[in-house]
Amino acid sequence: MGDPREPPGGTPEGGSNDDEFRSVVFDESFVRAARIQELSAKERLAGAFGRATRPRGLGWFTLPRQAVALLLLVALAFAAAVYFGVSSPRGQVAPPSGAQLTISLTPLAPAGTVTGVADPANPFAGLPAGYADGPAGLGVPTAAATAHFTGSDVQRALASVQHYLVVSELTPATVTANETRGLRDLLTSGELAQYDDSVNTPRDDQHHSATGWMVRFDPGQVALATDTVKVRGSIQIAELDSGTLEVTADHTLVYALRPAGTTSDPSVSLYTVRRAVHFELDRADLDTGRLRVVDAAVQAGPTSCGVVQSAYLQPVLATAAGVRPSSPPAVDPGDHSRPAWQSCGVLGPITG
Known part of the structure; x- marks a missing residue:
């Protein structure tokens, strides 16, 4: 008798017995x-x-x-x-890379009455020998290789510094027209925020004076009597380390100034600025033509003591009758209510 589990006619051809599927279990999770x-x-x-x-x-x-x-x-x-x-x-956001410029500004008060030059058409006639016109007076040295930099590297560093000096202190657009973009293009990215802050919101805190980055006068008050600037000084270059060149520029600049706008007074005043500026350039800076301005010490006069010079230098302009500002105040070294860097001197005659 056959297996009752099989069909009456037996397993059809090509079919299969149910036993073949007994290993497949369709449990509840399936x-x-x-x-x-x-x-x-x-x-x-x-x-x-x-x-x-x-x-x-x-x-x-x-x-x-x-x-x-x-x-x-x-x-x-x-x-x-x-x-x-x-x-x-x-x-807090991580601070940008690059050195932060430190600035010192010292106004030089006139020792006596400020008078105009004898010949407004030739304002620099009374200067001592040694001053030259504009870039010719910068005293750029001949480029020479150092221990870790080639002569070509040194030449590029000097060219960048010279370009900065020309734009920042010899270009009329910078000096009396509030032009700041050209100078910004010469700085490394790490100093751009500080520079923008100095130009937009200048303040006397040793880091954000626009007049530390450049020589400039308020165009509403001061104009150049001539675009020529007399310059005397030098530039020194050395290695700070194996990857950085250090450049120091120390110059005295003499500007011929007059009041801005139309005036019946033809008086022209000489204004003297000494700038000692310290730069650093690494190999990346040499490739991009940019530089870092690390320190700037500025002495300028005739200027009255106590005036704010973070935005513009404040010259005492001569008149036909002469101008006699008040005498410089005495400085009390024991007075800590004023920052120690806010000092004032007396302008002496230009002798060199």
């Missing part, structure tokens, strides 16, 4: 994970869906565990990047 679910008898009778099956919704709980873990990992990485990359401790 059924719950199915993407298609058969409708219940009540749902089929109600005709709610118009079909015998419905798709199961996809969601977090139907995704593979590996996919959920990967999504969580990406979210955590993004959150960490936002926290550590965009934010910083106490909300």
Whole structure:
């Protein structure tokens, strides 16, 4: 007698016995994970869906565990990047690279009455020998190789410094027309924020005086009697270290000034500025033609003591009758209510 589990006619050709599928177990978790679910008898009778099956919704709980873990990992990485990359401790942003310029300004008060030059058409006639016109007086040395820099490197450094000096103290647009963009283009990126702050909101704090970066006068008050500036001084270059050149420029500049606008007084005044400026240039600076201005010490007169010179230098301009400012005040070294760097001197005759 045949096996009651077999069909009456035996196993059809090409078919298989149920024993072959007994190893496949459709447990409860398998059924719950199915993407298609058969409708219940009540749902089929109600005709709610118009079909015998419905798709199961996809969601977090139907995704593979590996996919959920990967999504969580990406979210955590993004959150960490936002926290550590965009934010910083106490909300502070890392300061820009580059040296910060330190500035000292010393007004030189006139010792007596300020009078105009004898010949306004030839205002520099009374200067001692040794002064030259503009760039010719800068005293740029011949470039020579150093221990770690070639002669070409030194030449590029000197050219950058000379360019800065010409723009910052000899160019009329800078001196009396409030032009600041040309000078900005010569600075390294690390000093741009300080420079912009100095120009936009100048203040006497040893770091943000516009007159530390350049020589300039208020165009509403002062005009150049001639575009020529007399200059005397020198430029020294040395190695600060194996990767940095150090350049020091020390010059005395004499400007011929008059009041701005139309005036019936033809008086022309001489105004003297000494600038000692310290620069540093590394190899990247040489390639870009930019430089870092590290220190600037400025003495200028005739200027009244106590005037604010962070935005503009404040010359005492002569008149036909002469001008006698008040005498410089005495300085009390025990008075700590004023910063120690705010000092004043007396302008002596130009002898060299």
